[in-house]
Amino acid sequence: MSGDAVPAPVRLVAEFTARSGHEQEVASLLAALRADVRNEPGCVRFDSFQVASAPDGIDIPSGPAPIGARFVVIEEYRDIEAFRAHLSAPYGAEFNHRLRGLILESGSVLTFLAPV
Numbered sequence: 001m002s003g004d005a006v007p008a009p010v011r012l013v014a015e016f017t018a019r020s021g022h023e024q025e026v027a028s029l030l031a032a033l034r035a036d037v038r039n040e041p042g043c044v045r046f047d048s049f050q051v052a053s054a055p056d057g058i059d060i061p062s063g064p065a066p067i068g069a070r071f072v073v074i075e076e077y078r079d080i081e082a083f084r085a086h087l088s089a090p091y092g093a094e095f096n097h098r099l100r101g102l103i104l105e106s107g108s109v110l111t112f113l114a115p116v
Contacts, residue, residue, distance in 0.1 A: 007079035009044060014073040014108040015065075022102040023050070023068055029095055029102070030071065036091045037075075042082020048073045073108075 018026040030048040037046040051070035054062055065072075077083040086092065096107060 007081075010075075010077045010080055010083040011113040012075050013111045013113065014075065015111070016071055016099070016103040016105050016108050017066060018069045018071065018103055020069070026071060026099065026102050029098055030073070033091065033095045036089070037086065040077075040082070040086055040089070042078040042085055043076075044078055045074060045076040 016026075027050060034046055034048055037043050049072045051063075051065045051067050051072065053067050054060055077086055100107060
């Protein structure tokens with residue numbers, strides 16, 4: 001055994017809310033970005049979701065996120081270097097530039113995750 005530390009993966013959730021009437025445009029942008037990011041060598045996971053109503057017959061209160069307008073992206077990268085490469089990808093910069101005018105926030109709200 002070499003004793004080298006195994007690089008820690010980078011896991012995060014990105015969230016943002018589409019401006020009224022721009023939900024489909026945001027969803028289309030995400031679909032295009034997803035294809036590019038999943039091809040990155042260090043990408044482990046990149047899954048995007050649109051907040052939805054609870055399934056019929058499920059009587060559980062849902063969170064405060066606006067249904068249909070809130071988007072959630074779950075991301076995982078092999079290590080910090082893979083995440084840095086992701087951040088420097090030109091298609092990511094283009095996505096963020098186009099997204100800014102379509103969402104309520106000034107950009108994606110990122111929450112980094114650690115296992116428990």
